[in-house]
Amino acid sequence: MDGTALTCLTLFLPFLGALLAPWLTRRMGHNAAWVLALVPAAIFLHFIGFSAEVADGGIVTGGYRWVPSLDVGFYWLIDGLSLTFALLISGIGTLIVLYAGGYLKGHKQQGRFLSFLLMFMGAMLGLVISDSFLMLFVYWELTSITSFLLIGFDHTRQAARRAALQALVVTGGGGLFLLAGLLLIWNITGTTQFSTLFAMAPQLKESPLYLAALLLVLGGAFTKSAQFPFHIWLPNAMEAPTPVSAYLHSATMVKAGVYLLMRLNPAMGGTPEWQTILPVVGGTTLLIGALLAVRQTDLKLMLAYTTMASLGLLVLLTGFGSPHAIEAAVLYLVAHALFKGALFMIAGIIDHETGTRDIRKLGGLRRAMPITFAAAIAAALSMAGLPPFLGFLAKEEIYYALGRFDAWSVVFAAIAILGNALMFAVAFAIALKPFLGAKVETPKPAHEGPLLLWIGPAVLSLKGLAMAALAGLTHHLVSTPMASAIAGEPRLVEISLVPHLGVPLGLSVVTVVLGVLIYRNLDRLRALLAGVLADIGWGPDRGFDQAMRGLVGFSFRLTQRLQTGRFDDYMTVTFIALAVVLFATPFVFGEMPRPPVFPKDVPWHELAIMAIAAVGLVTVVLAKDRLTAIVSLGIQGFAVAVIFLLYGAPDLSFTQFMIETLVVVILALVMTRLKVYKTDHRPFRQTLPDATIAAACGLGLCLLLLTVTQSPFDTTLSDFFNLHSQAIAHGANVVNVIIVDFRGTDTLGEIAVVMIAALAILSLVRLRAGSMTTRMADNDPDAGEGSA
Template structure:
């Protein structure tokens, strides 16, 4: 493990955020040409991360960071191994191409600078997720991806569909983020560490814990919502309301793979258990089938790609949890292959829409001669998505079947799911590669022409990389696949698969997939119609369920809020006192903890008895007062009497505080009451008086019993001894009380001073309030004469 002391990794992590600051200004000055300059920012980060390839390919890791709260073991730290480095390279490398693509796609848009700023923020957030070592840093960046994706999906905020899609993504992924936070807290408590690099070496500590299952479910909640696993997949296709550069980036290298990254990172910690090997393959397999079926059903290019992303994520989750020796290798290979072909195909879809004015595949055709470079890029991406040699997608598919194939029922079931899912995704890949470009030229295609270099450079580059990764598989595995698989497995693994066919079950399953895909592609129109009827017969799906759930939630919140916040102060006070009384009395009664009755002193001094009588007299004066001002003054008399009692029993500081509170209370209440239009006396009906009296008496009894119970316990002298010992030594003060107030709890005292200051400002405002002037004639009318104790 190598310590990164130079701090250059920190700079690579912060560069995207610097790009977010620079993008609006540069775009305003240079227009779309600023994309060439801005693309250097993620490219520099890419070069920095690429410099770690030799070290990590040799089996090393790079760590670094800064202590934040050492006492709690909280830090801003990063950890780079084969898994995180591959993700970092995908994020920054594809991010560079996305910035260039955005410059061409958003050319002339008045908010292009704001859009690029959001892209950079999104890039920095996702980069932080994959390199984070500390739990805290991981969670902060995890939630930042949800916030920035909300901004990007809802970029066209004037459209209702964009706002709904953004809100849906935020609700689903944000809720999953809260589950992840709880899961990380469980991991912290179980393992005692707050860093992933230490957690992955904790062996069976987590799986042996009695809290393993709840921890796993919480972690899966965060991962499944972020990576759109069924039934949380609905937000991802709706996120296509975002501009195409967002879709290309979100689906290829960033947010949707965050959940897969988390599962791969925690596989050595949480994997290998029956729960892991049941839940992940099941939900992953269902997501694969749902996504691939829905993809074939669509005719919009972006929707087709969106649902294949759902299917691909399901396939990766299924492989991560399957548990066979080749499964993790297959998941890693497919993740890299998917990043390359999906990013390119999304950019192709946007390029077609940009030039032809439509994304409907049924309205497209004959674009090959008009857009030859785009056709080549689509062909490279589509064939890799179809899993055909010599592309890296073929390597991934061969390894998938090597991982799943077996003679038991479980293996047969998931192999069948993989064959069907891959065949359907092959249909979609072939549709994207051929349908818009071959055949007769349509009316929409007549006006199309090849786009600028900013638009076709990205998809062409990714398509070529998908080809080169398959052809030169040996160096590809040495630099990327092998280190990544080793990191996911928690032990050294070697990947050796190449494009040279090997006779066996995996090759036979690949041929079966190709044959099934070709047949379905040949009968695509009929097959799509059949799927449409089937889906219509099944009724509304989870997307409609989300709307129903949100509507019900809003209605419940509205009614519940109106129920508990009806706007009546007397209700609020009554409920608060009832709950307080219950909190005091019920535990003492249930557990037999009622205090013993206090023993009265044999002799009470005359002045002590006098002030007790004054306090009791003040109480009766409050109850018998005929108007509110008299009651307020009587309440003050009672409080002042108690303050004197505190003084007599050796608590001058408490007595002074009580004097201040009583004075402020009387002044404020008097000022408020004289400016409210209230009845001069109490007109409550008898039942209300009985209820209020009962609540007051029960609350008083509860508080009294609690105080008596507390005073029964032996006095803990620990703090007394501490302050007596250190007040002179540390704070250089002989008055212990003053030292406590000023030094040991100075922040608390500052808060109290702030409260007093705010109270004084409120009193000043009340004093300066003046009643509106009335006409002289009106002031002589009998009904305007105020009764005693009335308001102004």
Template sequence: MLLAILSGFLLATVAPAVHRQTGMNSGWVLAILPAALFLYFLSFLPAVGSGESIVISYPWVPGLDIQLSFLVDGLSLLFALLISGIGFFIVAYAGRYLEGHKDLGRFYVLILSFMASMLGLVLSDNLISLFVFWELTSITSYLLIGFNHEDATARRSALQGLFVTVGGGLALLTGLVMMAVVTGSYELSEILSSGDALRDHGWYVAIVLLVLLGCFTKSAQVPFHFWLPRAMAAPTPVSAYLHSATMVKAGVYLMARLNPSLGATDLWLILLGVFGALTMFTGVFMSIRSTGVKQVLAYSTVMALGTLTMLIGVGTDTAIMAAMAFLLAHSLYKGALFLIAGILDHEAGCKDFLQTGGLRHALPITATFAAIAALSLGGVIPMFGFVAKELLFEAVLEAPSLSGLLSLLTVASAILVVAVAAVVGIKPYWGPRVETPKTPHHEAPPAMLAGPAVLASLGLLFGVGVAMVDRGLLSAAAGAVYGSPVETYLSLWHGFNLPLMLSLLSLVLGLTIYFNWDRFRTATGFMDDLKRFGPERAYDKSMDGLVSISEWQTRVLQNGYLRYYLLTILLSTVALVTFSIARAGGLEIQMSLAGVRIQELAIVAVLLLAALVSVTTSSRLGAVASLGAVGFSVALIYVLFSAADVGITQVLVETLTVIMLVLVLFRLPGFLGLTPQALRIRDAVVALAFGVMVALLSLAASSTRFADSISEYFIRESEPSGFGRNIVNVILVDFRALDTLGEIVVLALAAVGVYAMIKLRAEDNRK
């Protein structure tokens, strides 16, 4: 399992070399890996279909009891099969679609790395590894969206997607850690078996909000939906892969995965149900108003993501089964339609539906599979999309709460979806021939047709033979999301009932809108003005605000003046320490002057006087001499308290430092009175405050003891462990060897500095 997941990264390292050796066939050669992975994951189907959940674990960070573990159940297997299966067609397709592109080798590196990241995400049983793979999908998708990095639009779209998804990822990380703290485990399998531990905890609301923020940003839920259509700046294979079966469904996957532990509450239903339904309607409404080939498909993907989120929120067994069926149906028809959009661009140069028409004669095979995929998108019998659509209507009609609102938005969305399906399945190929930017003379190569042909055909095959995916795969996936086996089953025909009537109504009204598409877009043109106040504008304003704040803090805090850096550091430290002391109720200081000898008082008096002179004198040489006096006074204190070795070190350092400072200062001009008195007073107050704080902390530390003195350990272990009778020597060279090494380095650096200054001055004198 570990090799299967990491194999994508391994192949990515040699993909450019493979491309150079195999040329135009490189797509087929590299597609062998996702095909092999599909077969490998397919081998789990018998066990998973019978209700088993397989956990595969490897030690990762044993000290923290963190395992690199993977969970294979119905949900993760469904995603793994989609990722690897569709990945096979994407890699093969890209080899011909980007044939001759100077960066095709780099594209292979990114797409294979993305595939491996998604596999790791959906199969991870450990929360830490899940989050690592989650962020890897954000990074690789950023690089894929910005693949054409010389295009400013591509760069902006990539950054937008990265900021939105990574920002949500930070919230998700917090939620995942809180989940682990509450349940006492970082393993998903253990969290999912913890019952109501999360729902009954006081952190439940915070966990739900944080996790859903990460999921909503990743899966483009309102109000974060704006980044996904912008991501269409990526090459078509990226759009087909990221935005049909993989990345944008990562948030849906995580919501489905955590449903047994976080779902079945009013908060879960309201947040997922309402936001999902709004996203569903917003996406399809924007889709029917768009004319760009990839824009229409992108907004319809937003619709699908909202539908899946809504169904997970409803949470009944019917809704969960509908979600899994819709997930599979959408991956099949949307993957096919995106790849067909690439064929239209590749062969006819079409990027807008208004530029298309009558292409069925030049592209008959493409037109056929586009029609099949569009029928599944529109939910027309006998397509698998029809099966999912019927169950969708049934689920919202039986929703335990908000049934009226969800049903209304679902029916309205279904009507518009039919119109969208007609636009993508009829408009480019039927009607009078429209002059396209390029005149197509032949069908696309087999590598580009294979994906649409197989994916669209599977949508028809699974519709006619529902049992092929019902009891084995989708029932197991629904059971994993529901938390127990589901009783709902899939069927192509449920008789004449309300969902069927609603389906027929959506077909009639949807086709009516399609035949009046131009008038519909004109009538809803006011939406273009409202977009100026939408969430994307809020994103742009927040980015502008971030730049303004950065400019301000650079101007104020990072202005290049060392004095302001020191002031900021010192004042911040004083404020934070003072706040902490106040919250703790003050400091406990035990201080007594009994036993202080006269010579010690004299040394302290000299030290204070020297320090005062160093900050008040107008002579550079006097300041250096005063600082030297401070250092030598400290050395005398060490000697008086029997720390002769430390005193000698202090004397050496002070001697070398004073010499170096004198040599440096002799080359500088004298002091200039450039600082106003008010600023000098300010600096003195800050210095005094910091000094008093450090003094009080030192006194408090010396008055508090939480453990026995370490000196007893040194005395006891000096001879048996350090093989020396001189305890000070043993401490320096054994117990505190690194500290001694640091002192030696300091002395060496000071000596090098002094030598450099002496040599430089000698050379100047010779000149």
């Protein structure tokens, strides 16, 4: 199997695993997680095989063409950025699948959950590997759909359903903005692939449509990565089971927006708009997220809001534009994936083994849960930016990028210091408060979790330590290739654990001191923030509910106005629109047909057929009852069928005969079943407008047919079918070959539609017959005695 086919198979492997997950879980129980974890593990091994080539500056592309004329295909791009994301998604995904096996042990829907999880993994993997605009958008929306299924997994709870719907509305709506932005970029540059877009960066940036394209793309990125004020779905997504939260916040959906910004940085970055909007929105999100994290007492909500803050920091760095800002974003993204995944799983272990996530009701768990405690300390040290963990390297690089002395840098450096200090306090609150102090009685007797639960956080915590200790190897394989891909030019990352005196180290010390002060006064700060939020009252989350209620109310009123429930109203509007289109188009474009010229030597039998059709038309108009009108209508159809026959189309004529016969019979049967007047009882004031509309439609269609017949006949298709019908399809009857072979799928669809309609009619007839039988039995006083 060649590399292209193997990569394609790898992209579809999670969906294959999703199909097998329910069956495996029924057979093996929670042990199925060990088997299903082989899916992301195999993906990880496949992509790690590209590490050496990508580290040497190589880029791997491949895929399959779909619509060549539109340059649309299933293409992928593997460089430092996409490879790092693919390894995070598959590597952390392996641990999450194992963790889910232990966390949902004994749950009757565990198979369904693992299936959703693997589908989500496949969607995210396809998103980050995509080179095609269309491929990225399809996977982008698929992440929204699969996250909806995961967040609303416990669909019996209203809170879970609301959270799932909110996430779908916000991120799905952002996806529509992204689609519009990608289409606009395609219109500006003429390309639909990222690998060729980067060379067209000057053309894109100089376009007058650049700002519109940028705002549309940012709409997609900001909603996906929970930037203020689109962050509301992220904390509410904590209604999902903890494995979802750990995966969603560490390596997948919430980083999709950040990934998109990093991917587009070479093509759209470096402009004043980019370097203004991203830092401002990112800095605002960082501060608000960190403050809201301090306000919480639920472990998962504390982590959720720090994720929001971290995403803001990543957006800030991606758009800041100073030297080393991209390198700082790369290091922080990887470090965050490791420590946040570990901390979420630790919060899940605490909840699973004690029965509560409320930090105020936890304490003294260190002896009962020593492995969890050790993993929590390691992850918290990395989140706090302390050595010897990868988070320390990231924080030093952040301050190296922001630590300049112009006003712009000073403002955002201060924002970063305050945000990092708040997250420092939250990290140690999660890692220390549940484990230290006096033993607190919990709803469940506390004990260490099983292997499937703690193996994930232990591996991720140690990974954060190992990557910092082996910084040279980390930079060679991960940081430098990723930073180079984002910057669009070679970048070298060299930072190590050896501290260097200077501004970055000084800002780190300020952060630690401020973080310790916040940690020691956490309860008072929490109470203060609670009071401030209570005074503010209204917020984006409540605004979402109000917006949804307003949308539903507006839709209801609009539907009441437009959908009157009367079929004749709908028909009237439809035919008025048809008449307007038929007349407006030729008048606007000057395409009125020439007056027809009637030949003088028309055979008498053709004139007779036309006369029969005219008689049928007059009879329809003047008929005194509906049955006569129906039969007269069939006369016109039969006359047309004879004309087809005379002009050498016997198969078409036969079809017309059959259809007209069936129409007359069916309409006659329907009329006998419906309770309608035998004659038309409409008053003249209603008949006149209806007749006018009918005449306008008829005349408009007549003008259209005259225009078509007066246009030069293009024989291209006719020549093609005549030439190939027998050679390719082995059929002498060209019409039959077109229907059965060249338009086989279309014909199959038509047959399917007819079959569905027939089944629906059959169901209605049987339902009507059953109800009539029931009514007859109810009205028959002897029916009960006869039954007895």
